[in-house]
Amino acid sequence: MFKDRRSKDYENGVEQFLNFAMIRASDLQSIRCPCRVCGNLRSQPIREIRNHLFFNGVDQSYTTWIWHGEAVTSGTSPCLNEQDFSQQQFDPSPTDNVAETIEMVQDAYDHCTADPEVFKKLLEDAEKPLYPGCTKFTKLSALVKxxxxxxxxxxxxxxxxxxxxLLGDMLPLNNEIPSSMYEAGKTFAALGMGYEKIHACPCDCILYRKEYKDATSCPTCGTSKWKLKKNSTEIRKDVPAKVLWYFPPIPRFRRMFQSAKIAKDLTWHAHERDYDGTMCHPTDTPSWKLVDHKWPDFAVEPRNIRLAISADGINPHSSLSSRYSCWPVIMITYNLPPWLCMKRKFMMLSLLISGPQQPGNDIDVYLAPLIDDLKMLWEVGVEAYDAYKEEHFRLKAVLLWTINDFPALGNLSGCTVKGNYACPIFSEGTCSHRLKYGKKNTYVGHRKFLPRYHPYRRQKRLLMVSKSLD
Known part of the structure; x- marks a missing residue:
């Protein structure tokens, strides 16, 4: 079952395992699923388990079938998937949870490059009981839950x-539960989950940073950076008209390498993947190989990060109107295995551009802080600590791709996506025609048909097969 999922041997192994498990199952309706996602934590019907094993693959660490009837040997422990740890059917010891939290913070403190005093406060929270006499939770472990x-x-x-x-009122007096989301956020600030609020010109001309940090009006259009009072021309001082939320990626990259498991996963593409001639990971793409060829010094370090950013506009709060715009910019790390690349916890929110209007072609103004950090990661790099190899190294990163829809492509790349030359590939060769009365551009020359007597037209059997697949 640990072979190629497309092979006949894997198919036979799945069937043998299911027969083995069903003979020894106490409940014939459902058994624990050993796929990568479920990790023996969820019970599924036998048909669903078969699908999971083909779609997700079997958990590579599950070699002794202790959940499916095989005798348990000494030293054997259940196979647990960290992603679904909170959903397991047996609870770990609360003392173990507290110890793990303290160990996590202590490790971050030992290798931190930020203010050590902040980490000392965090370590105190990791050891402080949730309320006097509590042995199950500390302040930090309860907040993590x-x-x-x-x-x-x-x-x-x-x-x-x-x-x-509500929890603060229910717990005994002198408990350590924060009273608000703001207070809880301050506790986690030392773990690198902070952000920067950068004031912006409401006309999208500049960001008030670097040389414009102390300016009070836009040098391009003259608009004040402060908000106006309602139905008045009076300025509401200290209330910015537009704000960019920036989440620096460098502290989060460092934090990823301070986890031994994640640090190991970040080098999976170089040490653990199979090279079988099929495209199963971004390492097989021409873009990845081009970087390896042109910059061998960058490629020789497998811990260097390959990135993509995705940008698009959304209407927040499920609003269908266009009176307010919100543009998140998400960063994706492609060093990870394919089953982790697109997991929610590894998709980093880097920028949040909000305002009454979308940034349009001025999105480059808002991308400036992120571009500066990416340039530094590419040209110079930053010092980071690898918890898996227990060594310091210089971390670098490269941006391989941007992911966006067609209108956003025009904003990010500057190419034309409207009018007579809307196709970014054919440009002036785009087959377009403007309707005389409809006043719209149509693109009717893109469909190329086979000649009337082409031999492919006589292959009716293949035509029927393709229609059935559609």
């Missing part, structure tokens, strides 16, 4: 603050 509950159930900041207030 609550944050996990918030993200899993998509609670709003207001809802989370109300939950914290």
């Amino acid at each position: 609550l944050y996990n509950f918030k993200t899993t159930n998509s609670l709003s900041h207001t809802g989370f603050s109300d939950l914290l207030t």
Whole structure:
């Protein structure tokens, strides 16, 4: 079952395993699923398990079938998937949870490059009981659980603050539960989850940073950076008209390498993948290979990060109107295995551009802080600590791709995506025609038909097969 999922041997192994498990199952309706995603934590019907094993593959660490009838040898422990740890059917010891939290913070403190005093406060929170006499949770371990509950159930900041207030009232006096989302966020600030609020010109001309940091009006259009009072020309000082939320990626890259498991996964593409001639990972793409060929010094270090950014506009709060625009810029790390690349916890929000209008062609103004950090990661690099190899190294990164729809492509690349030359590939060779009365451009020359007597037209059997597949 640890061979190529497309092979006959793998198919036979799946069937043998399912027969083995069903003979020894206490419940014939469902058994634990050993795929990579479920990790023996979820019980599924036998048909669903078969699909999971072909789609997700079997958990590579599950070599002794202790959940499916094989005798348990000494030293054998259940196979646990960290992604679904919170959903397991047996609870770990609360003391183990507290110890793991303290160890995590202590490790971050030992290798931190930020303010050590901040980490000392975090370490105190990791050791401080949730309330006097509590042995199950510390302040930090309880907050980690609550944050996990918030993200899993998509609670709003207001809802989370109300939950914290309610828990604070339920727990004994002198408990350590924060009273609001803001207070809880301050506790986690030392772990590198901070952000920067950068003021912007409401006309999208500049960001008030670097040489414009102390300016009060835009040098390009003269618009004040402060908001105006409603139905008035009076300025509301200290209330910016537009704000860019910037989440620096460098601290998060460093934090990823401070986890031994994630640090190992970040070099999976170089040490653990199979080279079987098929395209199964971005390392097989021409873009990746071109970087390896042109910059061998960058390619020789497998820990150097290959990135993509995705940008698009959304209407927040499920609003179908276009009176407000929100543009998130998501960063994706492609060093990871294919089953982790697009996981939610590895998709980093880098920028949040919000305002009454979308940035359009001025999106480059808002991308400037991210571009500066990416340039530094490419040209100079930053010092980072690899917890898996237990050594310091210089971390670099390269941006391989941008992911966006067709209108956003025009904003990011500057190419034409409208009018007579809308195709970015054919440019002036685009087959376009403007309707005389409809006043719209149509593109009717892109469909190329086979000649009337071409031999492919007589292959009716293949034509029927293609239609059935559609």
